[in-house]
Amino acid sequence: MRSSRGTALTAAALCVAVALICFVSARSFLAMRLPDPVAPAQGFERYNLSHWFPALKGSPGDSDVYIQDSGVPGGTVFIMGGTHPNEPSGYMAAVVYLERAKVTKGRLIVMPFANATAMGHNSPQEASPQYFSLDVDGGTRWFRYGSRATNPVYQWPAPDIYIHAQSGQKLDGGSKSNLNRAYPGVPDDSLTQQVAYGIIQLLNKEKVDLAFDLHEASPEYPVVNAIVAHNRAMELAAMVSMELEMAGIPMRLEPSPVNFRGLSHREWGDHSDALAILMETGNPSQGRLRGKTDAALAVTGKDKAYLKAAALGRLFIPYEGDQTLDLRTARHVTSMKMFMDMLGDVKEGGDVEVEGIPSFDDMMERGIGAFLSPVEDDRFDGK
Amino acid sequence: MEWFWPEGFYTLLMIGVFAFAAFVWDMPIAVAMAMAAITGAIAAGEGVPLRHQVEGEFGYVDTILIIATAMVFMKVIQRTGLLESIAAWVIRKFRGYPVLLSLGIMFIIMVPGMITGSSTAAVLTTGALVAPVMMELGVPMLQTAAAISMGALFGMIAPPISIPAMIIGAGVDIPYVGFGMPLLICTVPLAVICSLWLIYPYVRKPRDEASLEAQLAKMSRVPMSLRLFLTVIVLVVLLGGERTLPLYWPSLGMPLSFLLASASGLLSGVRWNPIETVTEAIDEALPVMGILMGVGMFIQIMTLTGVRGFVVVSALALPSWTLYLGIAISMPLFGAVSSFGSASVLGVPFLMALLGQNEIVVASALSLVASLGDLMPPTALAGIFAAQVVGEKNYFKVLRHCMLPALLTVCWGIAVILMAKPIAKLIF
Ligand SMILES: [Zn+2]
Numbered sequence: 001m002r003s004s005r006g007t008a009l010t011a012a013a014l015c016v017a018v019a020l021i022c023f024v025s026a027r028s029f030l031a032m033r034l035p036d037p038v039a040p041a042q043g044f045e046r047y048n049l050s051h052w053f054p055a056l057k058g059s060p061g062d063s064d065v066y067i068q069d070s071g072v073p074g075g076t077v078f079i080m081g082g083t084h085p086n087e088p089s090g091y092m093a094a095v096v097y098l099e100r101a102k103v104t105k106g107r108l109i110v111m112p113f114a115n116a117t118a119m120g121h122n123s124p125q126e127a128s129p130q131y132f133s134l135d136v137d138g139g140t141r142w143f144r145y146g147s148r149a150t151n152p153v154y155q156w157p158a159p160d161i162y163i164h165a166q167s168g169q170k171l172d173g174g175s176k177s178n179l180n181r182a183y184p185g186v187p188d189d190s191l192t193q194q195v196a197y198g199i200i201q202l203l204n205k206e207k208v209d210l211a212f213d214l215h216e217a218s219p220e221y222p223v224v225n226a227i228v229a230h231n232r233a234m235e236l237a238a239m240v241s242m243e244l245e246m247a248g249i250p251m252r253l254e255p256s257p258v259n260f261r262g263l264s265h266r267e268w269g270d271h272s273d274a275l276a277i278l279m280e281t282g283n284p285s286q287g288r289l290r291g292k293t294d295a296a297l298a299v300t301g302k303d304k305a306y307l308k309a310a311a312l313g314r315l316f317i318p319y320e321g322d323q324t325l326d327l328r329t330a331r332h333v334t335s336m337k338m339f340m341d342m343l344g345d346v347k348e349g350g351d352v353e354v355e356g357i358p359s360f361d362d363m364m365e366r367g368i369g370a371f372l373s374p375v376e377d378d379r380f381d382g383k
Numbered sequence: 384m385e386w387f388w389p390e391g392f393y394t395l396l397m398i399g400v401f402a403f404a405a406f407v408w409d410m411p412i413a414v415a416m417a418m419a420a421i422t423g424a425i426a427a428g429e430g431v432p433l434r435h436q437v438e439g440e441f442g443y444v445d446t447i448l449i450i451a452t453a454m455v456f457m458k459v460i461q462r463t464g465l466l467e468s469i470a471a472w473v474i475r476k477f478r479g480y481p482v483l484l485s486l487g488i489m490f491i492i493m494v495p496g497m498i499t500g501s502s503t504a505a506v507l508t509t510g511a512l513v514a515p516v517m518m519e520l521g522v523p524m525l526q527t528a529a530a531i532s533m534g535a536l537f538g539m540i541a542p543p544i545s546i547p548a549m550i551i552g553a554g555v556d557i558p559y560v561g562f563g564m565p566l567l568i569c570t571v572p573l574a575v576i577c578s579l580w581l582i583y584p585y586v587r588k589p590r591d592e593a594s595l596e597a598q599l600a601k602m603s604r605v606p607m608s609l610r611l612f613l614t615v616i617v618l619v620v621l622l623g624g625e626r627t628l629p630l631y632w633p634s635l636g637m638p639l640s641f642l643l644a645s646a647s648g649l650l651s652g653v654r655w656n657p658i659e660t661v662t663e664a665i666d667e668a669l670p671v672m673g674i675l676m677g678v679g680m681f682i683q684i685m686t687l688t689g690v691r692g693f694v695v696v697s698a699l700a701l702p703s704w705t706l707y708l709g710i711a712i713s714m715p716l717f718g719a720v721s722s723f724g725s726a727s728v729l730g731v732p733f734l735m736a737l738l739g740q741n742e743i744v745v746a747s748a749l750s751l752v753a754s755l756g757d758l759m760p761p762t763a764l765a766g767i768f769a770a771q772v773v774g775e776k777n778y779f780k781v782l783r784h785c786m787l788p789a790l791l792t793v794c795w796g797i798a799v800i801l802m803a804k805p806i807a808k809l810i811f
Contacts, residue, residue, distance in 0.1 A: 021433065021437065024433055025433050025434055025437040025438075028433075028434045029434070029438075122438060124438050124439055124440075124441040124442035124679065124683065125438075125439050125442040125679060125682045125683045125686060125724070126683075126686060127435055127438075127439075127683050127684070127686035127687035130434075157445060157634075157636040157638075158445070159625070159629070159634040159636075160499065160500060160544060160546075160625070160626075160634075160637070161544065161549070161559070161629065163629050163630065165630075169558050169560065170558065170559045170560065171549065171553060171558055171559055172546065172549035172550055172552070172553050172559065173549075174553070175553060220732065220735055221555075221735075222555075222735075222738070223556075259558075260556065260558060261558075288554070288695060288727075288728060288731055288732050289692055289695055289696050289699070289732060290689075290692045291390060291689030291692035291693060291696075292390075292427075292687070292688060292689035292692075293686055293687055293689070294687075303692070304385075304386075305390075305689065305692035305693065305695075305696045308386060308696050308700065309696050309699065312696075312699060312700055314699060314732075314735070314736065
């Protein structure tokens with residue numbers, strides 16, 4: 001290696017270049033912290049997570065929560081997307097409910113972007129797109145594609161090992177920033193642990209009967225196109241799984257593993273009265289086998305590396321060249337609707353009725369954009 | 384051909400530009416990596432994606448901080464004379480017991496890696512401590528560096544903390560529980576063999592007593608005292624505290640722990656110039672930090688352009704018996720980028736391809752194979768720092784002496800995977 005010592009001039013020139021690179025890239029990074037505008041359907045009232053856990057007030061983790069109360073006595077359903085903002089069908093399904101639901105019995109609570117700070121950055125070396133767009137009636141809607149982890153700006157450095165506070169279970173240090181390893185949460189620990197704590201408070205104070213945590217998984221991961229249910233929710237989940245099978249939208253049913261702690265489907269069920277359900281659809285844009293990574297991959301799921309992997313028998317979803325966001329979102333939306341329709345059968349007085357939710361076929365035919373409303377979005381002026 | 388084009392072409396292009404810039408144009412490795420990344424992005428029609436380049440670099444912020452601060456720590460214990468004093472004491476005490484001495488040295492090298500999960504930490508702390516001992520005892524410089532590199536790798540994989548095993552486990556949702564025995568099975572036999580192979584043959588040879596005694600007297604000119612040991616004590620307390628009492632001890636992180644330990648060297652009673660020491664440390668760590676940033680950029684562009692998927696799926700496409708060959712070759716090779724990267728990018732898919740064996744044993748063995756990435760140029764963290772610790776300018780010379788032990792490590796890793804079921808029966 002040649003070692004060439006520079007001069008004061010080369011040093012100054014390098015400093016200017018570095019400052020320029022920092023300025024330009026920082027603008028791009030900071031822009032991602034602006035929230036995605038949404039258009040809640042009539043009847044939704046906006047709250048923040050700090051409503052249930054005041055310590056979060058003013059913190060970057062104080063995510064928006066929307067409640068629609070039909071005024072007719074019934075159960076309460078909680079829909080949460082955005083635990084992992086690199087799994088877009090999860091939060092898109094929550095947004096479809098937020099923008100279309102008309103609750104006629106019971107109450108519906110929607111928290112579309114659960115880990116708010118994870119929405120605002122990307123994981124290094126994943127080359128994720130920052131945004132993707134969908135065509136809606138009268139315009140284009142932009143959504144961020146975030147990271148699996150809480151933004152390290154608010155929770156750094158990671159410990160060398162993450163010890164789950166209630167069980168002593170050890171995980172790699174990075175998992176401390178994973179909201180779905182943090183439940184039931186700790187009120188005076190890092191941001192992720194506080195957000196988890198806040199969500200448990202919400203579930204309890206609002207007496208939630210049925211709670212969804214919406215995810216995606218890579219197609220090569222064994223738990224994909226799956227419903228993971230807490231043992232109290234197994235009966236209901238089994239009914240729904242059968243119904244989905246008959247409707248031609250198979251979702252494998254998995255019991256919540258008893259020895260793996262910190263996950264929503266286990267701790268929500270153990271620390272509240274809710275029937276806890278986690279659902280996974282197959283998302284090529286987060287997988288380790290994916291090829292070219294961009295916004296198109298997030299929306300279409302078209303990928304030649306996955307096609308080859310499918311031919312090799314490495315995948316746990318049927319894959320014929322694509323896996324659209326429409327399909328993945330429709331799976332979540334339709335499955336949740338079936339859960340709600342059957343909730344009254346297993347929980348007396350727990351009925352929740354919701355109208356206005358598009359059918360699976362409607363979403364596949366017209367795309368989920370057809371069921372979103374146009375919004376003012378000043379992030380993309382002139383773009 | 385349909386599979387190869389264009390990602391296979393991008394792969395060759397990026398590797399080609401890197402090799403050309405580094406070896407023909409004689410560019411620093413870091414710059415060559417960045418040039419390869421930019422060329423790949425342009426070829427794939429992404430232009431010069433500034434955001435991706437900067438974001439990729441951030442993947443190594445933590446590693447870079449650890450390297451910089453560990454280097455400061457090493458320079459401080461060198462300057463205070465602690466290193467040489469300890470070396471002289473160990474030699475006087477244990478010279479009569481060569482087997483014990485060889486095994487003991489290997490174990491001492493491994494300890495910081497075992498508790499921090501970082502091979503860099505091992506090389507730059509106890510590796511630096513034992514290097515003068517070994518060389519004074521007659522182990523040639525390059526063998527010394529090779530033994531330190533291998534010990535650091537085994538330490539990184541050995542329990543209680545093995546970050547590659549944790550990364551692979553997290554990728555398939557296995558908590559880091561029950562890994563202790565499998566990781567010991569992966570590392571202990573190799574550590575014993577390497578110490579008897581690289582250290583023992585030299586240590587047992589008799590030496591000219593008079594010249595050795597003169598040398599030892601010179602080395603121990605700073606008398607050993609509790610104050611002199613302060614830096615090491617502070618480091619052990621800070622790092623050890625977090626590991627043993629994780630629920631009560633504040634998580635300072637390794638960089639801050641190294642800095643506080645280094646600062647305590649000011650109270651050691653020996654005069655040393657902090658500014659000069661820190662400048663020298665950063666100056667020596669700078670090329671490696673640069674390489675990591677270049678590598679971060681390179682991985683992000685690989686992911687962006689589909690090269691990463693091409694590499695991973697090509698490895699998975701190997702027929703079943705060559706799958707093991709694929710593991711043996713691709714994981715250390717990809718480790719050129721970083722052993723943690725190899726564990727995450729390749730270790731997880733390989734573990735999924737091997738589901739049905741005992742996952743914990745297989746993940747442990749895969750993490751052992753991934754650790755070899757720390758010997759793979761251009762990053763070769765363990766090799767580079769071991770060369771620096773013994774004062775060898777060209778780290779490739781050190782790597783040459785690591786080749787056979789590394790080969791042995793790969794074979795043992797594959798053997799453990801093949802025997803995963805019986806091993807699991809035995810220990811669980
Ligand atoms: Zn997820």
